[in-house]
């Protein structure tokens with residue numbers, strides 16, 4: 401088979417998958433060991449023809465593919481790649497560019513710079529902010545917090561990149577009780593300690609309480625890193641940035657503050673006039689992270705960090721070696737802003753999505769998903785055995801199923817049973833969570849292609865699972 405025939409056949413197989421995406425069961429139960437058996441054994445000594453490899457791969461993994469890019473996948477916070485971004489991503493594979501630096505891919509350097517300028521404008525952030533394009537929200541948080549660590553320790557005369565943390569002056573990290581797990585993952589990787597944080601209490605929706613933060617900051621006499629969030633992974637609620645910013649800014653010069661905002665999905669509301677008020681004063685953040693594979697609906701893996709102190713960001717990430725070919729100052733070398741050196745040029749997919757959507761298109765995705773999330777909540781709440789646990793401020797809905805009495809354990813068990821049935825049924829997929837001690841089905845509407853009829857169909861299927869669960873009890 402020629403290379404051309406291989407690529408044509410492969411694109412036909414990809415198109416077949418995409419064509420069936422809307423109708424295939426969203427997920428099916430499958431045994432890990434069964435998948436290993438279909439794929440594995442020992443690596444044969446002899447190779448296999450390329451066309452055959454692709455056919456076998458497609459057949460072998462089929463039962464393990466989940467329709468996460470489809471319109472009725474509501475698990476985690478999951479976007480489905482826009483066709484234009486998939487097409488650009490195919491080109492990224494064919495071009496096989498290394499997005500490391502200008503000299504090895506001028507195209508990837510220029511595209512990242514254009515994406516930086518576009519996104520700062522779209523999100524209403526200061527135009528001088530630096531940007532790193534990383535693999536997702538976790539690494540975006542890591543990079544933002546690394547820049548914070550640099551700046552705060554530098555302010556007390558310590559060069560953390562050169563000297564590490566051994567014997568370093570103290571700094572204090574403040575999170576909320578509801579900070580995302582990836583913040584703690586970043587802290588553990590940065591040597592700041594995931595347990596060595598001061599946690600601020602949250603309100604019933606999971607928002608950091610500004611009065612508690614104020615009292616906490618008053619007790620701290622070191623430089624301080626405050627981690628706020630725009631979009632709670634369960635409720636979608638936003639920390640009150642307009643109250644948090646002045647508290648962080650009011651620090652004494654020898655006890656400076658850095659505000660990092662984790663906006664993995666919620667950050668995209670900044671693109672919408674209707675929802676922008678939820679992130680008032682986001683432009684005052686020192687660092688801000690946002691995921692593109694979530695609500696922007698581009699292929700994995702794609703996350704961004706923006707940092708207002710470019711020098712701190714650069715110092716925390718840059719490396720040099722004799723064989724590196726540095727570019728002149730006005731030219732972007734992508735590796736200076738991220739933890740990696742060589743990497744895939746995922747900027748092409750991002751550029752394509754932004755160019756195809758324009759400012760209005762990004763806002764439309766946000767507004768459309770929020771509208772559908774409210775519909776979903778209303779539709780489910782019409783059943784007397786359903787409770788919606790959160791204020792549906794954006795795209796997240798927490799659903800609990802109740803028996804009618806006041807038996808928390810029985811309601812937990814019913815909710816778990818409904819979830820099990822929903823996941824087996826395959827009409828849609830949603831995961832579980834525990835919110836303030838209560839088990840809940842967690843729905844995130846984040847896909848550009850979800851329609852009202854997908855919501856109707858999914859709500860019907862969920863309620864059918866509820867009624868089947870009841871009748872079995």
Ligand SMILES: Cc1ncc(COP(=O)(O)O)c(C=O)c1O
Nearest residue numbers: 477536537538580582633662664
């Ligand atoms: C608020 C928040 N931050 C960070 C992350 C981590 O993002 P990623 O899975 O892309 O690393 C998530 C993922 O859901 C999130 O909701």
